[in-house]
Amino acid sequence: MPTRRKKPRRLAIGEDLTIYHAAAQKQQFIDALASAPEQLDIDLSGVVEIDTAGFQLLMLVKREARRLGKEARIVAHGEAVRELIEFYNVAAEFGDPLLIPAQGA
Amino acid sequence: MDEITSVFVTESREQIAALESALLQLENSPRDDDTLNAIFRSAHTIKGGAGVIECGYIVAFTHVVENLLDRLREHAINADADLIALLLGCADHIGNLLGVLESGAAGPDANLAADGDALLARLQRDWLSDEGSRAGLPSVAPVQLEASGGGAVESDCWHISVRFGADVLRNGMDPLSFLRYLGSIGHIVHLETLADAMPEAAEMDPETCYLGFEISFASGADKAAIERVFDFVRDECTLNILPPHSRLSDYIALINTLPEDSMRLGEILVRIGALTQGELEDGLRQQTAVPADEVESATAPAAAPQPIGEILVERKVVQSELVDAAIARQKQVTEKKAAEARLIRIQADKLDRLIDLVGELVIAGASVNLLAGRTGVGELIEATSLTGRLVESIRDAALQLRMVQIGETFNRFHRVVRDTSREMGKEIELSVSGGDTELDKSMVEKIGDPLMHLVRNAMDHGLELPAVREASGKPARGRLELNAFHDSGSIVIEVADDGAGLNRERILAKAVERGLVQPGQSLSDAEVYNLIFEPGFSTAEKVTNISGRGVGMDVVRRNIQGLRGSVDVSSEPGKGSRFAIRLPLTLAIIDGFLVGVGNAAYVIPLDSVVECIELGVDGSVRDYVNLRGEVLPLVRLRQLFGMAGEPPGRQNVVVVQYAGNKSGIVVDQLMGEFQTVIKPLGNLFRNIRGIGGSTILGSGEVALILDVQALVQRCASREAQRAEGADAGRALLAAAAT
The missing domain is CATH 1.20.120.160 (HPT domain)
Known part of the structure; x- marks a missing residue:
C-alpha cells in the first residue's frame, strides 16, 4: 500500500458504462482526474452493464492518469466489468485487484 | 458421394x-x-x-x-x-x-x-x-499443416489481427460481440488489446472505436469460417488472418502492415505465443537484410515505411501464398460464378428426355402436316408449314445441345503419345487436325477407347524405331496423325501413321493359319487388310504391354459398329497405314428422304443422297447405269426385299454415296424430304442387313430406314467379286492356253 499524502478522490459511476453515456462519462472521468490530487479511485460497483465504448473510457482514464503522473484505480467493480477486463486481457495492465466471485473460481 | x-x-x-x-x-x-x-x-x-x-x-x-x-x-x-x-x-x-x-x-x-x-x-x-531448411520458404510449414489431418485441433494456433474501424461503435456494433462469437468457434488462447490508436484525452471521441486486437486462436475452423465472424464489420475493419504454421515472413509482413510500431507488435506476437523471441529477431534481421539479399523472398518487405498501395499489394502477395482453404474457397466461388455464366451443367438424361420429346413432336408434326394437306385449306397448310419449320429448328437446336467438339478427346492423346514413345524408344510426333469437328456427346465418350487402341496400335506396330526408319530413308521422327471431318452425314475420324504399313503376306498367312480364309483364295488388298479386325487376330511378333495381345482390333470394330459406324483400314507398304472410323452424326433424329416401293415407304438418310434421276430404258435390264460416264451400280429394292407386284412404268433412281462409293437405289416413287425419328428395330431384326431402323410416318404407318452403308458395301463387294470372277476366268483361260 503506497503511502498517501493526500486523500484520493473517489468517483463512483452509477449508471452503465455504455456508448449511450460515453460522452458524458468521458467528461466526468477527465474532470475527476484533473481535480484528483494524486490518486483517483473509481468505484464501478454500480455498473451493471459495460460495453467496448465504456471499456475504452477505462483505458483512456488509465493512460491519461499515467500521463499526468497520477494513479487511477478501479477500487470496486461488478461482475460485468470484471468479465470484460478479463476478456480484453488488460487486468495485468490495469493492475487493479479483481475480485473473483467465489462460485466462479 | x-x-x-x-x-x-x-x-x-x-x-x-x-x-x-x-x-x-x-x-x-x-x-x-x-x-x-x-x-x-x-x-x-x-x-x-x-x-x-x-x-x-x-x-x-x-x-x-x-x-x-x-x-x-x-x-x-x-x-x-x-x-x-x-x-x-x-x-x-x-x-x-x-x-x-x-x-x-x-x-x-x-x-x-x-x-x-x-x-x-x-x-x-x-x-x-x-x-527446405530456410524459414521464408513455402515448402516446410505447409507439409506440417497437412499432417494435422483435415484441420484437427493442434497446439499451434491461427493468428488473427484485427483493427476495428472508427465507426463501429456508433453503428451499434460492439467488437466485444464479434470476439465473443469468435470464441464460440474455437478457443481464444491469448488476446491482446491495443489502444495505441487512441489519441490524447482531449481529442478522444468516446463514441469512436480505437481498439485493435492481436489474437492467438486455436480452432479447427477454416479461414473462411473465421472471416465470417467478422462479416458484419468486414468493410470497417482491417483483418489479417494467418493460419497455423505460417511463415515467419508472413508475420513480418503483418507487422509491417499494421499501424503500430513494429517492435511493439513484435513483442506482442511473442507474448501471445505466435512467435518465439528467436524467430522474431531472426525475422527482423532478415527484414533489414532484404534489399541486399535475395529475389525469391518476395514477401519480406523493405524496412522503410511503405506507401499504402505497396502494402496492399504486398498483403495480396502474402495472401496468395497462404496455405488455406478459405481464400481458395472464395476464389472458387467467384470463379464458379463466372463459369456458371458460360456453362450450365445438366444431367445427360434430362437432355435425352428433351430429345425424345422433340422426336415425338416431329412425328406428331408430320401427322398434322399430312392432315392439313388433305383438308386443302390454304391458311391451315400455311400455319402448319410454319410450325413445321419451327419444329425443325427446335430439333436442330436440341441436337446441337448434345454436340461437342472432338478436340478434347484428341488432346488426350498428346500425353499418351508422349509417354508411349518414350517407353518404346521411338520418336513420334502427333499432329491433330479437325479438332473442332462436332459429334454427339455420347459418341465422343464411346469413341475414346477404340481410338486409344488404334493410336497405341499405330505406335507399337506401325511406326518403326528411329534407326529402322533412317535405314529406310525416312526421317527418324515418326508421324502420327489424328484427323476428323464431316462427310455426307457422317463424321470421319482418321488415325494415320507413316510407319511400315501392314504386311499383306503375314496377315494372309496368319489368316490361313487361323482358318479365316482358304489357302489359294484370292483376296483384294482391302479385304486382306480388313482381316485384322477378325477376332483373335494379331500379327505382332512379340506381345508388348502396349498392344498386341490379339484382343484389340475385333473389339475396336465391335465398339464402332455398336455406334452404327464402321472402320476401315488402308495401307501402303513402307509408307504407313490409315484407319478411318466413320460414325453417324447423331443417333436419334435425321433428315430423311422418303421413297416408295409398292405400298411400302422407305427412308434414305438425306445426307447420303446425292441426286435423283429417272431410270432409263437400259437400266431396267441391267444392274448398272451410265451416270455421266460413270458406272453406277444399282440396288433394286423391289428385288432386294422380295416384294410382290409389278414395277410401275417409270422408276426412279436415288443416287447415294457412302465412303466415296456411289450407288443407285431403284425405287417406284420419290416422296420428298421427311424428318425422321429413328426408332431402333427390336432384337429380332438385329441381323437384317440393309435396314437401319424404323420410323413412324405422319399417317401412322411405319417406314423402314435404309442402311445406306450396308447397301453400298453390298454393291461394292458384288462388283469386286464380279471383277475378280472375270480375273479368275481370264487366269484359267490363260492357264489352259499354255
Missing part, C-alpha cells in the same frame, strides 16, 4: 486435363509465363476445392506440387524434361487420389500412398530440398 464432392471430382478431372495439356505445352516453351500460370492455377484450384470438401490427402499432396509450381512460376527453377515427367506423374497421382475419393474410401491404400510419398520425395529431394 454427396453432391459437392461429385462436383469437385468432375471439376478436378477437368483441371487435371488442363494441367496435363499445359505441362505438355511447357515442354515446347519451358519459360512461357501464361502456361506456367495456367498450370499453377489448375493445381491451386484442385487444392482449394479439396480443402473445401476437407479431403486432407489431396490437399497434402497437391500442396507440395503447388509449391514446386510456384517456384517454377517465379523462374526460380526451370522446367526440364525430367521435371515435366515428374509433374505429369503427380497429375496422374492426383487423378488416382480423386478415384479414391470417388470410391468413398477413407484414404488412399498403402500402395497408392507409397506412390504419392515417392513422388513427393522426388519433388522434395530434386527440386525443393536446397531451400
Whole structure:
C-alpha cells in the first residue's frame, strides 16, 4: 500500500458504462482526474452493464492518469466489468485487484 | 458421394486435363509465363476445392506440387524434361487420389500412398530440398499443416489481427460481440488489446472505436469460417488472418502492415505465443537484410515505411501464398460464378428426355402436316408449314445441345503419345487436325477407347524405331496423325501413321493359319487388310504391354459398329497405314428422304443422297447405269426385299454415296424430304442387313430406314467379286492356253 499524502478522490459511476453515456462519462472521468490530487479511485460497483465504448473510457482514464503522473484505480467493480477486463486481457495492465466471485473460481 | 464432392471430382478431372495439356505445352516453351500460370492455377484450384470438401490427402499432396509450381512460376527453377515427367506423374497421382475419393474410401491404400510419398520425395529431394531448411520458404510449414489431418485441433494456433474501424461503435456494433462469437468457434488462447490508436484525452471521441486486437486462436475452423465472424464489420475493419504454421515472413509482413510500431507488435506476437523471441529477431534481421539479399523472398518487405498501395499489394502477395482453404474457397466461388455464366451443367438424361420429346413432336408434326394437306385449306397448310419449320429448328437446336467438339478427346492423346514413345524408344510426333469437328456427346465418350487402341496400335506396330526408319530413308521422327471431318452425314475420324504399313503376306498367312480364309483364295488388298479386325487376330511378333495381345482390333470394330459406324483400314507398304472410323452424326433424329416401293415407304438418310434421276430404258435390264460416264451400280429394292407386284412404268433412281462409293437405289416413287425419328428395330431384326431402323410416318404407318452403308458395301463387294470372277476366268483361260 503506497503511502498517501493526500486523500484520493473517489468517483463512483452509477449508471452503465455504455456508448449511450460515453460522452458524458468521458467528461466526468477527465474532470475527476484533473481535480484528483494524486490518486483517483473509481468505484464501478454500480455498473451493471459495460460495453467496448465504456471499456475504452477505462483505458483512456488509465493512460491519461499515467500521463499526468497520477494513479487511477478501479477500487470496486461488478461482475460485468470484471468479465470484460478479463476478456480484453488488460487486468495485468490495469493492475487493479479483481475480485473473483467465489462460485466462479 | 454427396453432391459437392461429385462436383469437385468432375471439376478436378477437368483441371487435371488442363494441367496435363499445359505441362505438355511447357515442354515446347519451358519459360512461357501464361502456361506456367495456367498450370499453377489448375493445381491451386484442385487444392482449394479439396480443402473445401476437407479431403486432407489431396490437399497434402497437391500442396507440395503447388509449391514446386510456384517456384517454377517465379523462374526460380526451370522446367526440364525430367521435371515435366515428374509433374505429369503427380497429375496422374492426383487423378488416382480423386478415384479414391470417388470410391468413398477413407484414404488412399498403402500402395497408392507409397506412390504419392515417392513422388513427393522426388519433388522434395530434386527440386525443393536446397531451400527446405530456410524459414521464408513455402515448402516446410505447409507439409506440417497437412499432417494435422483435415484441420484437427493442434497446439499451434491461427493468428488473427484485427483493427476495428472508427465507426463501429456508433453503428451499434460492439467488437466485444464479434470476439465473443469468435470464441464460440474455437478457443481464444491469448488476446491482446491495443489502444495505441487512441489519441490524447482531449481529442478522444468516446463514441469512436480505437481498439485493435492481436489474437492467438486455436480452432479447427477454416479461414473462411473465421472471416465470417467478422462479416458484419468486414468493410470497417482491417483483418489479417494467418493460419497455423505460417511463415515467419508472413508475420513480418503483418507487422509491417499494421499501424503500430513494429517492435511493439513484435513483442506482442511473442507474448501471445505466435512467435518465439528467436524467430522474431531472426525475422527482423532478415527484414533489414532484404534489399541486399535475395529475389525469391518476395514477401519480406523493405524496412522503410511503405506507401499504402505497396502494402496492399504486398498483403495480396502474402495472401496468395497462404496455405488455406478459405481464400481458395472464395476464389472458387467467384470463379464458379463466372463459369456458371458460360456453362450450365445438366444431367445427360434430362437432355435425352428433351430429345425424345422433340422426336415425338416431329412425328406428331408430320401427322398434322399430312392432315392439313388433305383438308386443302390454304391458311391451315400455311400455319402448319410454319410450325413445321419451327419444329425443325427446335430439333436442330436440341441436337446441337448434345454436340461437342472432338478436340478434347484428341488432346488426350498428346500425353499418351508422349509417354508411349518414350517407353518404346521411338520418336513420334502427333499432329491433330479437325479438332473442332462436332459429334454427339455420347459418341465422343464411346469413341475414346477404340481410338486409344488404334493410336497405341499405330505406335507399337506401325511406326518403326528411329534407326529402322533412317535405314529406310525416312526421317527418324515418326508421324502420327489424328484427323476428323464431316462427310455426307457422317463424321470421319482418321488415325494415320507413316510407319511400315501392314504386311499383306503375314496377315494372309496368319489368316490361313487361323482358318479365316482358304489357302489359294484370292483376296483384294482391302479385304486382306480388313482381316485384322477378325477376332483373335494379331500379327505382332512379340506381345508388348502396349498392344498386341490379339484382343484389340475385333473389339475396336465391335465398339464402332455398336455406334452404327464402321472402320476401315488402308495401307501402303513402307509408307504407313490409315484407319478411318466413320460414325453417324447423331443417333436419334435425321433428315430423311422418303421413297416408295409398292405400298411400302422407305427412308434414305438425306445426307447420303446425292441426286435423283429417272431410270432409263437400259437400266431396267441391267444392274448398272451410265451416270455421266460413270458406272453406277444399282440396288433394286423391289428385288432386294422380295416384294410382290409389278414395277410401275417409270422408276426412279436415288443416287447415294457412302465412303466415296456411289450407288443407285431403284425405287417406284420419290416422296420428298421427311424428318425422321429413328426408332431402333427390336432384337429380332438385329441381323437384317440393309435396314437401319424404323420410323413412324405422319399417317401412322411405319417406314423402314435404309442402311445406306450396308447397301453400298453390298454393291461394292458384288462388283469386286464380279471383277475378280472375270480375273479368275481370264487366269484359267490363260492357264489352259499354255
